Amino acid sequence: MRRTKEQTAETREALLDAAEIVFDRRGVARATLEEIAREAGMTRGALYWHFGNKQELYAAMLERVRLPLAEGESALQSLADPFAALEDFAARVFRRVDGCTQTRRVYTIAFLRREHLPAESGLDEVEREMRNVGRRDFVAAFRRAQELDELRPDVTPELAATALQCHLVGIFYIGMQETETFRLYEDGVAMVRCFLESYRAR
Template identity: 30%
Template structure:
């Protein structure tokens, strides 16, 4: 019986997160209420407060759930090894494939990039995102430097600028794909763009 109760509680939590993603995506974070999320999930507001202390905590729970399921947490990304220039491409294409094949992941990216209003209560979330970008760019800089020392990147390349350019390419591709509502394959077109950039570093 205890296991069933725990399983039911976990299912309720998943139902709440599913409803939150759909409503945040459709209406935006600010215009979505906990009452609407509860109604959509078929639960009471009390059930939401059992799992999340407030709407911000629910938003963070949604972020953590999706990042864990797609291995895109900062902790995961910082552990990805890069020994060849092609490893950059493979790692980026893994992200792009997730976006094309996982509707939840795509909706979350649309929410973050296009639909979330980063009001005062969401500033900690935005600050975490900035920290994540900074640490990933530093990792890319370090990886480019190692490849340069190994003779796999031209000696006249500025590795800090290389990392910044790669970040701009990724974010620009993501924004274009999301804005155009997936009318082209980000794996194909984005992959070709990354290939062109990486080949220019040799």
């Protein structure tokens, strides 16, 4: 039974690997489940056994690279120096995207290969939920900063969290495109540090 579970997990991972390749090559809108199954060397039935539709497959692909960062996100909620923790979190994300081919490919897909799709595709909802999870952790960190009187009094934790998320999205969007001139880790960390300092109480 254990071997069967291992094989099931391996099959699922192989399908996600294939999805990354096809999404990156074809774009999410144009990619089909049949192409992904073929890339994995499997039948479409095998794919449907693991994933009911493209939405589930796309969500699992995003979640696979997000999970290693989840521990760091939840750790933001109880820290003596929330601003340093937020900077450290951003630095770890940038370092991971810069140093991990798989993570960088998924980020490239999410930012550059995810063409507009009809609302019924469900992909907008997948990404919205993931953004909400990340934003909740940022809000918690900024609330902690507020409790320590370190957050500017004219800024709410919710506004600061949304602004930081927008800042990170912009850095990734440019970093995914300008790979020869934009140093994602070095430039990204410097930008996040400057951004966070602008929200720190004087």
